[in-house]
Amino acid sequence: MNKIDIRTVEVTQYVQPLREGGSMPAIVKADDGFLYVLKFRGAGQGKMALIAEFIGGELARAIGLNVPELVFMNLDDTFSKTEPDEEIQDLLKFSVGLNLGLHFLSSAITFDPIVTPVDELTASKVVLLDSIISNIDRTDKNTNLLHWNNELWIIDNGASFYFHHNWDTWKNHLTRTFPLIKDHVLLKKAGKLAEAAELINQLLTKEKLDDIISNIPEDWLSVESEKMSPKEMRAAYVEFLTTRLSKMDQLVKEASDAR
Structure with a gap:
């Protein structure tokens, strides 16, 4: 890896x-x-x-x-x-x-779902990614996607993982799926959800998750008023993501039904 x-x-x-x-x-x-x-x-x-x-x-x-x-x-x-x-x-x-x-992607333009092309597998991967990270902010009103060099680029994931704004209740989110996927800007184009799910499960191994989470700066995880330590927060992010990936079949069904 x-x-x-x-x-x-x-x-x-x-x-x-x-x-x-x-x-x-x-x-x-x-x-x-x-x-x-x-x-x-x-x-x-x-x-x-x-x-x-x-x-x-x-x-x-x-x-x-x-x-x-x-x-x-x-x-x-x-x-x-x-x-x-x-x-x-x-x-x-x-x-x-x-x-x-x-x-900074100079001369990039905001993704327009009506005129900007995107292939079904890419759209499916974005939809499932946002289901996994509970991203509420990739809609027609605010796509948070760019078109640059004839390719789709992902930006602005800051509205994801909203459970971490209240660590006291974060475990409640482990049992949930993501019904708000019905508002996703790429949902209509996401025609290869099953194929995307298989790829995502292959690529997002426990080792990959640990690697990403371990790179979060300690300073960002240090909150004076917070009971949880940075180490506990890192473990929580990994547990959340691992749980979401274990529910991949449910996420795929939820997105398919919403289509």
Whole structure:
């Protein structure tokens, strides 16, 4: 198994905000010379959204979907001091430390389900991925998909794993499926769910899950008010994903029925 290797880079320039949704991501430049879309730890859903973004992105990559490179991005305190916009200034101030960046896909366009082609197997893999990670935010209104170089690219998984916003009740989610899949933007195109399920089960081994979860920065899992330790949280993410994969037949049936 090829282990994932996540690079850490330094933010060197704040280029411009992307005023989309409540998280206020931004295009930034890093010390490797590349542009990234920076997701801030100081935004609305905080570090939990970064964890969801990271796990969802690396799971997507593991099952053969296109995902921009994910990097950990260090942001120092100098940027907030020179930012004139008060809202952005606060966001930068509360995001000092380790954040998450996605390689910026220049000239990519938002996926349009009416005009953008996507093959049935790819659509099926995306649908089942979002069932597994309980992603509520891949709909006609907000596709969170890009079309770049004639290919479909997966972005914005931050609304997944919503159980982790209340760790006291996380085990309740182990017995559930994902009825909200009925609203998925690619559901109508997902004509190869059984084939996709077989591939996903082959690729998302326990070793792969452990590898992805072990790469979550300790800092993101450390919450003063939380009873669970980072080690316990890692184990919970693995248990959640393992349980979801064990229910693959139910997820496939749920998506098929919704179609």
